[in-house]
Amino acid sequence: MRKREWIYGWLLILPALTLIFLFTHFPAVLTLLHSVFSTPRGRKAAHFVGPANYERMIHDPVFWKVLTNNLWYALGTIPVAIALALLMAVLVNRPFPGRALSRMAFFTPTILPLIAVANIWLFFYTPGFGLIDQILGLFGQGQTNLLGDPATALPALMVVAVWKEAGFFMIFYLAALQAIPPQLAEAARIEGAGRWTIFRRITFPLLMPTTLFVSINAVINSFRLVDHIFILTNGGPDNASSLLLFYIYETSFRYWDTAYGATLTVVLLALLCLLAIGQFFFFERKVHYK
Amino acid sequence: MFDTLFKGAATAAALALVTALPARAVDLQFYFPVAVGGGAANTIESLTDAYMKDHPDVKIDPIYAGSYQDTITKVITAARGGNPPQIAVALSVDMFTLLDDDLILPFDDYVKTDADKAWLDGFYPAFMENSQVDGKTWGIPFQRSTPVLYWNKAAFKAAGLDPNTPPATWQDMAAMGRKLTKTDANGNVTQWGVRIPTSGFPYWLFQGLVAENGGKLANAEGTETYFDSPEVIEALHYLVDLSSKDKVMEPGIVDWGATPKAFFEGHTAMMWTTTGNLTNVRKNAPFDFGVAMLPKHKMRGAPTGGGNFYLFKGSSPEQLSAAVDFIKWITAPEQSAQWTMATGYVAPRPATWDTPTMKEYAQEFPPVLVARDQLQYATAELSTHENQRVTQILNDALAAAITGQKTPEDALKDAQQKADAVLSAYR
Numbered sequence: 001m002r003k004r005e006w007i008y009g010w011l012l013i014l015p016a017l018t019l020i021f022l023f024t025h026f027p028a029v030l031t032l033l034h035s036v037f038s039t040p041r042g043r044k045a046a047h048f049v050g051p052a053n054y055e056r057m058i059h060d061p062v063f064w065k066v067l068t069n070n071l072w073y074a075l076g077t078i079p080v081a082i083a084l085a086l087l088m089a090v091l092v093n094r095p096f097p098g099r100a101l102s103r104m105a106f107f108t109p110t111i112l113p114l115i116a117v118a119n120i121w122l123f124f125y126t127p128g129f130g131l132i133d134q135i136l137g138l139f140g141q142g143q144t145n146l147l148g149d150p151a152t153a154l155p156a157l158m159v160v161a162v163w164k165e166a167g168f169f170m171i172f173y174l175a176a177l178q179a180i181p182p183q184l185a186e187a188a189r190i191e192g193a194g195r196w197t198i199f200r201r202i203t204f205p206l207l208m209p210t211t212l213f214v215s216i217n218a219v220i221n222s223f224r225l226v227d228h229i230f231i232l233t234n235g236g237p238d239n240a241s242s243l244l245l246f247y248i249y250e251t252s253f254r255y256w257d258t259a260y261g262a263t264l265t266v267v268l269l270a271l272l273c274l275l276a277i278g279q280f281f282f283f284e285r286k287v288h289y290k
Numbered sequence: 291m292f293d294t295l296f297k298g299a300a301t302a303a304a305l306a307l308v309t310a311l312p313a314r315a316v317d318l319q320f321y322f323p324v325a326v327g328g329g330a331a332n333t334i335e336s337l338t339d340a341y342m343k344d345h346p347d348v349k350i351d352p353i354y355a356g357s358y359q360d361t362i363t364k365v366i367t368a369a370r371g372g373n374p375p376q377i378a379v380a381l382s383v384d385m386f387t388l389l390d391d392d393l394i395l396p397f398d399d400y401v402k403t404d405a406d407k408a409w410l411d412g413f414y415p416a417f418m419e420n421s422q423v424d425g426k427t428w429g430i431p432f433q434r435s436t437p438v439l440y441w442n443k444a445a446f447k448a449a450g451l452d453p454n455t456p457p458a459t460w461q462d463m464a465a466m467g468r469k470l471t472k473t474d475a476n477g478n479v480t481q482w483g484v485r486i487p488t489s490g491f492p493y494w495l496f497q498g499l500v501a502e503n504g505g506k507l508a509n510a511e512g513t514e515t516y517f518d519s520p521e522v523i524e525a526l527h528y529l530v531d532l533s534s535k536d537k538v539m540e541p542g543i544v545d546w547g548a549t550p551k552a553f554f555e556g557h558t559a560m561m562w563t564t565t566g567n568l569t570n571v572r573k574n575a576p577f578d579f580g581v582a583m584l585p586k587h588k589m590r591g592a593p594t595g596g597g598n599f600y601l602f603k604g605s606s607p608e609q610l611s612a613a614v615d616f617i618k619w620i621t622a623p624e625q626s627a628q629w630t631m632a633t634g635y636v637a638p639r640p641a642t643w644d645t646p647t648m649k650e651y652a653q654e655f656p657p658v659l660v661a662r663d664q665l666q667y668a669t670a671e672l673s674t675h676e677n678q679r680v681t682q683i684l685n686d687a688l689a690a691a692i693t694g695q696k697t698p699e700d701a702l703k704d705a706q707q708k709a710d711a712v713l714s715a716y717r
Contacts, residue, residue: 127545127548128555129551143540147543150693236685236686255679
């Protein structure tokens with residue numbers, strides 16, 4: 001009897017397992033395997049090269065450049081997007097005229113595909129006749145070239161990412177805010193707590209599970225979403241705005257150096273696993289589940 | 291009962307379908323990119339339709355595959371997956387990339403009769419430079435271009451310059467640029483003198499400067515680059531100085547895509563861009579404009595660019611000979627003239643320019659001849675083994691120098707070292 005239940009259980013999760021193994025685990029293992037072989041070219045078949053691709057990566061200045069870029073990109077976008085999302089959620093949580101309209105306005109960037117978003121921002125950023133320069137021109141300022149300057153290209157991409165993501169995270173915070181029983185705040189108010197104390201001691205701690213979820217998503221997205229780079233800068237100037245995943249695409253599908261592309265992918269996978277595990281452990285102590 | 295009935299009906303339907311269609315022995319897949327504004331994709335489709343009308347036994351499926359970059363990615367992916375197209379238009383400089391991957395066939399096997407040989411010899415030699423290696427022809431020039439200088443005659447007049455005289459030399463261009471650069475009361479520039487776009491693929495226009503300076507970027511075998519030679523370094527100095535010293539060009543990376551728009555809006559008085567934009571400029575410029583050859587320095591010079599037809603391995607002999615027949619047809623004078631008039635691409639064969647259609651067009655719109663006349667000075671485009679990677683190394687170096695992160699010398703020396711590391715495997 002017990003054995004039959006065991007088989008029954010496995011059969012139930014079999015469809016999901018098959019999909020996960022076929023489309024997630026198998027390609028991951030294959031990538032690992034490709035990273036220790038050379039790139040096959042024409043009649044030259046791939047041969048085992050051991051850690052050669054990894055050695056090359058350590059000596060590749062572009063790799064370090066895109067990795068550093070990616071860390072700055074993550075540090076710059078994640079806290080800002082989350083803070084902005086929380087602020088917007090608190091703002092549109094209380095009733096006021098035009099609430100539905102504001103919610104929709106905040107959420108609109110999320111509905112748009114990133115490519116469309118990038119095209120809109122390309123119009124904003126265009127030197128000379130873009131929206132930013134037209135507005136600056138009214139105040140007698142000269143033209144800018146935000147995407148063409150290595151110092152501002154990456155921050156310009158970060159602004160686009162924050163604009164796109166904050167609305168999405170707001171929805172989660174809004175749902176979480178509405179799930180907090182109002183009695184808690186009422187009780188605190190009777191005790192004489194101010195609005196800031198209520199937010200800091202009651203609302204924010206109760207939002208911690210949402211913050212954990214949102215921050216994991218934000219971290220993954222900061223490594224996963226690179227569509228806007230194709231439209232806005234193509235990684236330039238001189239790789240100033242290239243991110244790890246964009247470099248992987250370039251290596252694999254422009255240079256067709258698939259083995260090196262696989263090596264870079266292994267690094268990305270390892271990095272994401274570490275970050276996810278780290279976040280779970282770090283937040284474990286601070287998250288209160290009801 | 292129902293079963294038999296159903297089967298019978300299905301067979302009848304299938305039979306009807308087969309007999310309704312004309313006998314189509316050969317199916318061809320044809321990937322093509324579109325890199326300029328205007329209705330290039332529609333023209334390709336109307337041309338293939340016209341061919342199929344005359345050749346009912348051949349069915350061509352023209353597939354718009356995006357930019358040049360998208361097209362080569364799609365073609366290589368499809369070929370690696372065992373499903374290559376028969377014909378594709380891709381950058382002429384990707385010849386080595388396709389050869390290294392062992393994906394393409396030479397056209398020589400299909401050039402047997404004297405008429406065929408005359409056809410192959412009938413292309414401009416400048417266009418064949420990036421199409422032949424080791425004595426074999428791997429690409430047939432089709433949507434080929436060369437950069438030219440467009441100037442705004444109204445702006446020239448306003449600046450006190452002769453509206454009918456474009457700059458002839460590097461010094462001229464900088465000097466005229468200074469007169470054409472206008473600032474407002476706040477000291478902000480409202481009109482730049484010249485615009486040489488540097489985003490995405492700055493190497494392409496930069497090659498023009500290198501050629502005018504008597505330099506070369508790579509050898510014909512695609513195994514050596516000369517990025518740190520004095521001629522190349524000097525050319526980069528000139529480009530950088532246009533922004534930093536002469537202050538006649540917008541500083542930083544200048545966008546390629548927005549360049550025609552900047553010209554139309556009067557943000558720049560001169561621009562360098564592909565002749566493939568000619569029809570676009572003609573339709574949209576709200577002022578009188580002129581088209582000139584690139585200014586010379588030590589000599590005249592310009593790169594060629596654009597796409598060639600390639601023939602892919604893994605197809606049946608019938609498909610391949612039908613494919614070659616189609617390529618011969620579409621590069622024939624009449625079809626080629628239609629294509630040039632629709633886009634502005636340079637007709638790749640002298641014979642096209644002798645057709646009555648083309649002569650009439652040139653008479654009515656003489657700027658179309660500038661690109662053709664520049665061809666005698668044109669050189670091969672940078673094309674090496676692992677071309678995309680080597681080109682990107684040069685692009686990065688140019689971007690670093692243009693944005694002032696490195697001096698032209700340092701940037702190009704680094705680039706040469708990196709290119710050597712990649713190419714040493716092919717020597």
